[in-house]
Amino acid sequence: MLQKMNEYIKGWVAGVIVALVGATFVMWGLSSYIGHSKGDDAVVAKVNGFKITEKMVKGQYSDLKKGYMQQVGLSTFPGELSDELKQYVIQDMITHHLLLQQAKDDGFAISSQQVQALLMQDPAYQVDGKFSMQRLRMAMYQKGASDLGQFMAQFQQKLLISQVSAGMKLSSFLLPKAFDHAYGLTHQVRQVGYFALPLSEFRSQVKVSQKEVKAYYKAHQQQYIAPMQVSFEYLVLDPKAISQSIHIPDQEVVQYYEDHKSNYSTPKRWKVTLVKVPVEDAKESEKVSADKLQQFLVGAKQSPKVDQIAEEIGLKLTSSWLLASNPYISANKLEAMQLGVFSSPVQTAKGLVVFRVDKVSAAIVQPLKEVHDKIHGLLTSQQLEQLMSRDTEKLSQLSYTDPNSLTSSSKALSLQIQTTEMMTKAGLQSGLFSDKNILQAAFGDEVIKQGYNSRPVALKSGAVVVLRRHQVEESHPLGLEAVSDQIKEQLVRKKIEEVAGIKAYDLQSAMKAGQTGQALGIKNHLVWKQVPALSRDAKSLPSALVSAVFATPLKGHQPVFNSVLVDNKTYYVFAINHWTNPLPGSADQSFVKSLKQDLMQNQVQATYAAYVQSLRDRSSIKLYPSALSDLK
Incomplete structure (x- = not known):
């Protein structure tokens, strides 16, 4: 199952989930499945007596599921990954509460005033460099927080926990020998010889019959499916459009100037x-x-x-x-x-x-005519912020209470219902439906399968979008005629790779047996090329080949041999005959500084991981996984 999961997972969640789930299976044995009440209040785990309920798990589970689907480009979450993700979420929440409890016990604290100040300074909640309550509320909705107090409490907990890792970072240090060793490995140079075997030179050696094409099609029909295509209806709450309807009378500008004259004067x-x-x-x-x-x-x-x-x-x-x-x-x-x-x-x-x-x-007071436009812009921004906040709230409520249509929202907010062209889950090349957040909402189960309106989606421009499906063309199998040429080319390439791979293996084996590259080159009509001092940042060879050379383990002072297929175009068979690890000496100081920072960061991460494990080892953790059996 973990291997199957790894086929799907790429990027940010890969290492974390796979590593934790492996350990979790051991802890999550059948003996843990004892009877407990189900529902939002069902206890999923206890951490030193603190109860983690199903309701607490649901929000994080939903966020991670959506984030994962967006990252790997899926419109539905693979069912076989559901249990693994549940286990990851509960383990993450256990760790979170362990860290939170220990931070409080150790006297760490952060006030609500500090939390508010940090939120207001965060660029994620700003528009044109100024704090935006609308942006904050949209983030709150997307995180599933029921109110602003809950959102700020979650943020406060994260800040409290982060103080521990910050303390570790400030107190860490690096031993000189550790740096010298790391520098040597980073600047290591390897003496390399290699053969290049272009796959194109093996094409004449392979043939694929129509019978093979038919057999492959029959065995892999599930791979040749025309993707589902969908068009969408949507509403856009655009701050630019709303700002055009805002009129600030001169009287208000004058009144603001009089009330805030000190802002425009030097005493x-x-x-x-x-x-x-x-x-x-x-x-x-x-x-x-x-x-x-x-x-x-x-x-x-x-x-x-x-x-x-x-x-x-x-x-x-x-x-x-x-x-x-x-x-x-x-x-x-x-x-x-x-x-x-x-x-x-x-x-x-x-x-x-x-x-x-x-x-x-x-005293110098700027005259009204010099600051008129500035005040007018300020008042316009304030009113726009109020109108967007009001209309976003109204749009959210209307699209939720009338989930099967955008009509009521359209009428109430005087917004035009727009319709897209048909598209796959890859979206369009430009415009709203090239945005990852829009596509995640558009192709989620809530919209595609259930036919409901989406949640409001906030864009970087400040606009807010609600959408629903319009027309759906379901995916369908493609006939053999439509994919015959594609399958034939696929089988040809597979055979070419096999033939070239065998040739690469034979050459590698011959070198291991003691034959030289020069002799093998003459015998096989190949050119043996040598690089006397290859570095990790070398540009003279393909980067994938350089990476393969430095990923090949060394064995004492004996030559080592390996091969790699680069860009699905060329097999390289190479030998590493010698290598050296230089000392820092007169190294570039900017690089030295960067390397030290990286090493310190790795050290802090290792220390923090050991700290977390020590908390788990000495804490009372009880799991009740049967409470999560109905979580989808």
Whole structure:
């Protein structure tokens, strides 16, 4: 079953699911299938007493199933993978709650205010660089969260757990020898000789009869099926279209300008010279401080070298720009001061000071005509955000309560029902139905099999789409005449690969037996080529051949031999005769830095995996898989 599963799974879920499921089968034996109540409240697992219910599993199971189908381009989820995916989801949730419990026990925490700030800074929830509540709500709907509080709680848990791995990353280090070894392997060079056997040169050696074509067709008819084709009806809630209907009266622009004039003005400022008692002397009596300031004022009248006078008396002299609101002097006193004249000692929240106004910068208010368009755009964006949020909510409700038609949604929101051309699950070359998220919704069971409206799908442009199937042409078998040439070419290529593969094996075996490449080349009318120092990033040979050379295990200092088919066009038979692992020496520092980061990251991942396993080993985990038997 795991092998069958691996045939389907590609990309992001492959390694994770296959690795975990293998271990899970051992834990998930028949003895675990004990009777439990079914339904959303049925307990699927207990983690140190915490109950994981079927309802909690459903959301993640559904999200992973849809994501997997989108990744590999399937419109339906393979039934034989269902149990494996359920087991992966429950194991992932167990790990999540183990990590969450331990993080809390270890004193890690994050406040709701921090969560809110991080959400607002996340580009995924922004439009034109600004936070969008509509984007956040769409993400919430797609994640299956029932309300914003639940969505934020899930986000908070992920952030809390991530603090542990972040701590490991900050505390990790790399030993010098480990780096030298990794550098040597990365920059290893191998001395290689090889034969190239183009498949095209073997075509004349193979023949395929019509009888073979018919036999193959009969044995593989299920492979020759015309794919299902579907056309769709859809509605688009387009922010660009809605923005055209928004009218912002000049009166509102003026009112906003008046209410927020401080946003478009630079306040009046005073550049002052402050003379005060240093902080370290602040405990001395007020009378002593006043006497020092009076002494300074006397000296300032006699000499313009006020810096020197202040230093001799033990006072601190600073220069700064002050606004009307400042910790030293009221705006009234600043207004009343004559330029260039020191004041009498003034009692402030910072103690006694004397000051002098050296310069005044008048308040500058941008005129309305300079900021009119900016304010108009801001008000338009705010209103658009409100309208999109309102209409998205309405579209979601109407398309759900009337799942068999888009008519009610169309009428309520004045949106035109549009219809696509027929397409396979690969979608169209351009437009809405070339978008992966649209295609995932369009070819999901909810739309194709059940005939319901899709959930609202949010696009990068900010638009929201709801769709339903219009016409369906079911898949059907293709006759032999339609695929005869295709099958014949397929069988010819298969035979060519077999003949070329046998030739490659014979050459490889002969070299293992001690014959040289040069001698074999003369005997078989082939050219033996050599590369004295092949590196991993070499461009002189096909990348697949270079990868095969460096994927071939070395055996001490003995030559090793291998072969590989590259791009389904050429067999390469090669020998690795020698290799060297250089030391860093005067290596490029940018590469050294990058390699160290990669090694540290690998080390952190290994440490984190060991940490997770230790939590599982010492925790109480109970499984009740029969509760998930009805989950589809």
